[in-house]
Amino acid sequence: MKLLYSIYKEYKVLTRDRAGLAITFIMPTVLILIITLIQDTTFRSVNEASVPLLIVDRDNDSLSITLEKSLINSKFFVITKKQMTDEETKTEIAKGTYFIGVIIPENTSKKLREKSGARVTKLLNSFSGDTTEIESALDTNKLNVQLFFDPITKKSFKTTVSNSFERIISQIEMQSMMSALNEKMQESFPLAKPSPLEITPIVTLKEDYASYNNSSIIPNSVQHNVPAWTLFAMFFICIPLAGNIIKERDDGSAFRLLTMPGSYMIVILGKMLTYVIVSLIQFALMLCVGVFVLPMMGMPELNIGNSLPVLFLVAFASGLAATGFGLLVGTIATSHDQASLFGAVFVIILAAIGGIWVPTFVMPEVMKKISVISPLNWGLEAFYGIFLRNFGLKEIFPEVAKLLAFFAASLGGAYLYQKYKRLK
Amino acid sequence: MSILVDIQHVSKKYKDAPRAAVNDLSLTINKGDIFGLLGPNGAGKTTFISMLCGLFPTTSGEIYINGLTHKSNSRACKQVIGVVPQEIALYPKLTAWENLMFLGHMYGLGGSDLKEKVKENLTILGLEANMHQKIISYSGGMKRRVNLIAGLLHNPQLLILDEPTVGVDVQSKQAIIEHLKKLNKEKGMTILYTSHHLEEAEDFCSHIAIIDDGKLITQGATKELISSNNCNSIEEVYLKITGIKFRDK
Numbered sequence: 001m002k003l004l005y006s007i008y009k010e011y012k013v014l015t016r017d018r019a020g021l022a023i024t025f026i027m028p029t030v031l032i033l034i035i036t037l038i039q040d041t042t043f044r045s046v047n048e049a050s051v052p053l054l055i056v057d058r059d060n061d062s063l064s065i066t067l068e069k070s071l072i073n074s075k076f077f078v079i080t081k082k083q084m085t086d087e088e089t090k091t092e093i094a095k096g097t098y099f100i101g102v103i104i105p106e107n108t109s110k111k112l113r114e115k116s117g118a119r120v121t122k123l124l125n126s127f128s129g130d131t132t133e134i135e136s137a138l139d140t141n142k143l144n145v146q147l148f149f150d151p152i153t154k155k156s157f158k159t160t161v162s163n164s165f166e167r168i169i170s171q172i173e174m175q176s177m178m179s180a181l182n183e184k185m186q187e188s189f190p191l192a193k194p195s196p197l198e199i200t201p202i203v204t205l206k207e208d209y210a211s212y213n214n215s216s217i218i219p220n221s222v223q224h225n226v227p228a229w230t231l232f233a234m235f236f237i238c239i240p241l242a243g244n245i246i247k248e249r250d251d252g253s254a255f256r257l258l259t260m261p262g263s264y265m266i267v268i269l270g271k272m273l274t275y276v277i278v279s280l281i282q283f284a285l286m287l288c289v290g291v292f293v294l295p296m297m298g299m300p301e302l303n304i305g306n307s308l309p310v311l312f313l314v315a316f317a318s319g320l321a322a323t324g325f326g327l328l329v330g331t332i333a334t335s336h337d338q339a340s341l342f343g344a345v346f347v348i349i350l351a352a353i354g355g356i357w358v359p360t361f362v363m364p365e366v367m368k369k370i371s372v373i374s375p376l377n378w379g380l381e382a383f384y385g386i387f388l389r390n391f392g393l394k395e396i397f398p399e400v401a402k403l404l405a406f407f408a409a410s411l412g413g414a415y416l417y418q419k420y421k422r423l424k
Numbered sequence: 425m426s427i428l429v430d431i432q433h434v435s436k437k438y439k440d441a442p443r444a445a446v447n448d449l450s451l452t453i454n455k456g457d458i459f460g461l462l463g464p465n466g467a468g469k470t471t472f473i474s475m476l477c478g479l480f481p482t483t484s485g486e487i488y489i490n491g492l493t494h495k496s497n498s499r500a501c502k503q504v505i506g507v508v509p510q511e512i513a514l515y516p517k518l519t520a521w522e523n524l525m526f527l528g529h530m531y532g533l534g535g536s537d538l539k540e541k542v543k544e545n546l547t548i549l550g551l552e553a554n555m556h557q558k559i560i561s562y563s564g565g566m567k568r569r570v571n572l573i574a575g576l577l578h579n580p581q582l583l584i585l586d587e588p589t590v591g592v593d594v595q596s597k598q599a600i601i602e603h604l605k606k607l608n609k610e611k612g613m614t615i616l617y618t619s620h621h622l623e624e625a626e627d628f629c630s631h632i633a634i635i636d637d638g639k640l641i642t643q644g645a646t647k648e649l650i651s652s653n654n655c656n657s658i659e660e661v662y663l664k665i666t667g668i669k670f671r672d673k
């Protein structure tokens with residue numbers, strides 16, 4: 001009953017604080033609308049340099065060697081070579097470890113040479129009208145180089161990369177054909193004038209998004225900005241929460257509550273639960289903005305994935321982390337001004353390094369490594385997983401666990417600091 | 425008379441502080457007393473009250489409330505105490521009714537009993553007509569009266585008042601003091617009162633203790649204290665004992 005009444009009191013105080021409500025709900029809505037619109041074009045032309053690429057080379061012959069050389073020369077990719085199954089490759093890409101995965105099947109070069117030779121032979125035989133040999137040499141099956149793309153890659157980027165691969169492979173094919181033609185011509189028809197070389201592609205690219213449950217989502221600024229700014233707003237709750245705690249301390253309410261048997265902890269718990277509920281409402285509201293409002297402004301609709309409970313679990317864990325942080329700030333800060341300044345600056349720094357403003361995949365390597373210390377990054381990665389990769393509880397559990405650990409550490413820090421002050 | 429509060433050689437020294445805020449303080453408060461704790465700024469009154477309320481531990485010595493200590497049974501000790509802080513410890517955007525209902529619930533009260541108690545107290549202190557107005561719209565005197573009621577809701581045996589009438593008009597001061605006297609007389613409520621209004625203290629308190637520099641300088645029944653010091657008022661006693669020098673640190 002004490003707890004319920006404490007939550008009721010916080011609800012009353014919050015709903016009568018218009019400025020606080022504006023910060024809590026209007027600020028993130030406006031941020032999402034403005035920044036999603038502003039960043040839409042930027043997201044379409046994301047800097048694609050140094051894209052991590054995985055090559056699974058089962059060919060180890062001229063085609064794969066030439067392809068790798070061409071990719072290195074493009075200075076477009078950071079190449080890693082590994083041997084793994086198709087499914088493992090798909091999983092690696094789906095996890096976001098690499099943006100692109102290339103599988104070059106066994107004997108692709110050999111088959112390419114055979115096919116080139118056959119086509120050349122066919123061409124040369126056409127001079128004599130002999131078709132017997134051609135039918136046995138021409139295999140109608142095409143050779144496939146498999147490409148997997150991380151679901152968060154932009155469509156424009158994917159098209160560019162695919163075109164590049166096609167161009168490189170066409171060149172390799174052409175070289176193969178030319179060398180076969182030259183060989184044959186020198187052997188058999190040194191003086192003949194052959195008909196034009198057949199240039200229809202033998203090797204084609206087979207593309208697919210490497211996402212779970214056959215979901216193919218095209219990421220955009222909506223997919224980034226809605227979860228990003230919702231998390232930012234959730235963590236911004238630390239300012240009103242810390243202010244609330246400091247105000248109670250300054251006006252003697254905390255003193256009075258501390259003199260009541262067992263009440264202060266309940267009041268603090270009531271505060272935290274209230275603010276967690278507020279953060280969940282914020283989250284639901286921002287989802288609605290992504291699903292209903294942004295499409296009205298010509299933006300793509302937010303795809304919220306397949307698992308609403310897992311989505312709200314991440315939101316709940318993020319809300320707990322944010323309120324825990326608010327409690328810590330409120331305990332340590334000595335004045336409202338100090339809490340506002342410290343809380344705001346700290347959340348902005350955590351947001352910046354956590355990939356809220358600039359997504360981590362376009363950050364320099366050093367910043368990518370730093371970004372993993374930010375709880376906003378943990379939340380964002382979990383939301384990415386759900387929105388873009390259709391992750392379930394198992395896949396996002398590490399991020400949820402980190403958020404809960406942050407919450408526990410914040411509470412522990414606040415408790416220890418309070419105890420230290422009490423014994424001082 | 426039985427003892428409600430027994431303070432035995434209590435000291436408190438904050439870390440890094442050059443001297444003890446409370447230094448070997450011993451005194452007793454009997455049930456039914458209106459006990460005035462007087463002293464200049466920085467004398468150690470707030471530290472003493474905080475220890476009495478169990479907010480932080482003593483460096484040495486023991487505080488017994490009804491024979492119990494905060495160490496042995498903090499819950500029982502706190503149940504005995506009602507606190508009226510010097511600050512207006514209320515939520516300005518809530519009404520008087522909402523504030524008192526919340527604090528009543530925090531004391532473990534509820535239901536129609538609490539509602540009746542809140543209404544009764546608001547009526548006695550002349551706030552019935554304004555009870556559904558937000559505290560932010562109240563005058564200083566009205567806020568003080570609500571602040572007082574908040575400490576009375578659970579019928580504490582010991583009511584601790586830290587400057588309960590500071591900054592209020594004569595009418596509100598009169599209403600507060602009269603209500604407290606009535607509670608003491610009719611319900612036997614023990615009151616620990618601190619103030620810089622020495623005339624008010626003399627009129628209100630049955631016993632007075634004066635502390636300075638963390639030490640107990642004198643204590644006794646108000647009238648005896650005046651006569652034994654050959655003075656005409658508590659103010660004279662106070663100045664005679666504590667001197668006239670400023671206590672700026």
